[in-house]
Amino acid sequence: MKTAVVGCGAMGSIYAALLASSGNVVCAVDHNTRHVAAINEHGLRVSGASGDRVVDMVAYTEPPEMLVDLVVIAVKAAHVADAAVAALRLSGPDTLVLTIQNGLGSAEIVADMVGPERLLVGVAQGFGASLPADGHAHHNDMKAIRMGAYSGTAIEPAQHIASIWSSAGFDAVAVADIASMQWGKLICNVAFSAQCALTGMTLGEVVDHPEMGSTSRAAALEAWEVAQALNVALDFDDPVQQVRDFADRMPLAKPSVLLDIEAGRTSEVGVINGAVPREAKKVGMTAPVNATLTGLVQALERASRAPEVRLR
Numbered sequence: 001m002k003t004a005v006v007g008c009g010a011m012g013s014i015y016a017a018l019l020a021s022s023g024n025v026v027c028a029v030d031h032n033t034r035h036v037a038a039i040n041e042h043g044l045r046v047s048g049a050s051g052d053r054v055v056d057m058v059a060y061t062e063p064p065e066m067l068v069d070l071v072v073i074a075v076k077a078a079h080v081a082d083a084a085v086a087a088l089r090l091s092g093p094d095t096l097v098l099t100i101q102n103g104l105g106s107a108e109i110v111a112d113m114v115g116p117e118r119l120l121v122g123v124a125q126g127f128g129a130s131l132p133a134d135g136h137a138h139h140n141d142m143k144a145i146r147m148g149a150y151s152g153t154a155i156e157p158a159q160h161i162a163s164i165w166s167s168a169g170f171d172a173v174a175v176a177d178i179a180s181m182q183w184g185k186l187i188c189n190v191a192f193s194a195q196c197a198l199t200g201m202t203l204g205e206v207v208d209h210p211e212m213g214s215t216s217r218a219a220a221l222e223a224w225e226v227a228q229a230l231n232v233a234l235d236f237d238d239p240v241q242q243v244r245d246f247a248d249r250m251p252l253a254k255p256s257v258l259l260d261i262e263a264g265r266t267s268e269v270g271v272i273n274g275a276v277p278r279e280a281k282k283v284g285m286t287a288p289v290n291a292t293l294t295g296l297v298q299a300l301e302r303a304s305r306a307p308e309v310r311l312r
Helices: 010-021 033-042 077-089 106-114 156-167 178-190 193-199 203-208 210-229 239-249 256-263 275-281 288-305
Strands: 002-006 025-029 044-048 053-055 058-060 068-073 091-100 119-125 129-133 136-139 144-149 172-174
Touching: 002 010, 002 077, 010 025, 010 044, 010 053, 010 068, 010 129, 010 136, 033 058, 068 077, 077 091, 077 106, 091 106, 091 144, 091 156, 106 119, 119 156, 119 178, 144 156, 144 178, 156 172, 178 193, 178 210, 178 239, 178 275, 193 203, 193 210, 193 256, 193 288, 203 210, 203 239, 210 239, 210 275, 210 288, 256 288, 275 288
Parallel strands: 002 025, 002 068, 025 058, 044 136, 068 091, 091 119, 144 172
Antiparallel strands: 044 053, 119 144, 129 136
């Protein structure tokens, strides 16, 4: 299968390298010029739970003049609209688009631009991915990839793509209920994303911390209660144990929101913790824990970008 990965950062690099290693033709598209240059000069290295490999690959800073069978959108939520434009440039009449983002809301943006009939929505669970250096991605674990049709119609295209990802070494499965998979991941993410960003702690440190551990559990329980009110069919009934198991798999991992804060970037906290109060409003509920955590992280982001003020 000819595949383009748009947004070849930490997660996108893992997708690209493993798919290419299993015989697929893969190109990477990313605006990070140094990362792209390193891939073209030395190959793309991925280390961690899937092993340590270097894969020869062509990378671009802009989508090339070519058509592919599958476009994987792996950018952060703030950049999905631009990535959808790139996906259209790479798409023929039969091209599928698989968008994989944290939180809620990105798929709707992509569907409006590429069309709901060609869109698959994916969730990546438990990778703990980072970019230690240009041209090098690392991941602490690789629990699962789940994907389904955005339009909720035929599951066969998702099953076909999932089988290709499974052959590449991912635990990839097509599912009929994308809301369930999105909320399942969201509940784990809200337990750690803001908390780690505010404290600098890893997942394991948050779970074991007397104050942050209770905040983590409260955020997860609040999200779980909203999901229940929305009639989301979750496959677990103990969110506290779910997030504990999630952290136990990769206790040293830092969530992407913390990595963004450390790098001075705008994080995705608004579509992760911030998604819970927005969804709560739909059913006449509030979500004060996640709303507060979202506000604190966004205030931290603004403070880090504010010009320095000197007192005389």
